[in-house]
Amino acid sequence: MGRQPKDFGDSLARGGKGFLRGVVGGVTGIITKPVEGAKKEGAAGFFKGIGKGLVGAVAGPTGGIIDMASSTFQGIQRVAESTEEVSRLRPPRLIHEDGVIRPYDRQASEGCDLFEQELEIQE
Numbered sequence: 001m002g003r004q005p006k007d008f009g010d011s012l013a014r015g016g017k018g019f020l021r022g023v024v025g026g027v028t029g030i031i032t033k034p035v036e037g038a039k040k041e042g043a044a045g046f047f048k049g050i051g052k053g054l055v056g057a058v059a060g061p062t063g064g065i066i067d068m069a070s071s072t073f074q075g076i077q078r079v080a081e082s083t084e085e086v087s088r089l090r091p092p093r094l095i096h097e098d099g100v101i102r103p104y105d106r107q108a109s110e111g112c113d114l115f116e117q118e119l120e121i122q123e
Contacts, residue, residue: 091112
């Protein structure tokens with residue numbers, strides 16, 4: 001859990017694993033804490049263990065949810081910060097003055113793109 005996730009899927013998997021650990025830890029604490037308390041302090045320890053187990057039953061899954069959210073947000077941040085540059089595959093569609101969208105015409109789009117570049121140079 002200490003190393004950074006490789007990608008978004010890895011961060012989701014880690015988040016799910018953290019959530020499951022929290023739930024399992026919280027549920028098993030309901031049984032194990034009273035037993036541990038009874039071994040250490042007898043009947044009073046048993047009842048203390050029940051209290052600790054019930055608190056853990058709430059705190060464990062809550063911690064798991066927080067862990068899951070944290071890992072998921074780390075994955076989203078990693079995806080958002082990716083340095084992969086996006087480039088166009090084709091020039092944008094030419095939309096005529098009448099506003100009617102016609103089928104894509106590569107030649108007209110390239111001509112319009114060249115015209116716009118020429119206007120930018122003149123400015």
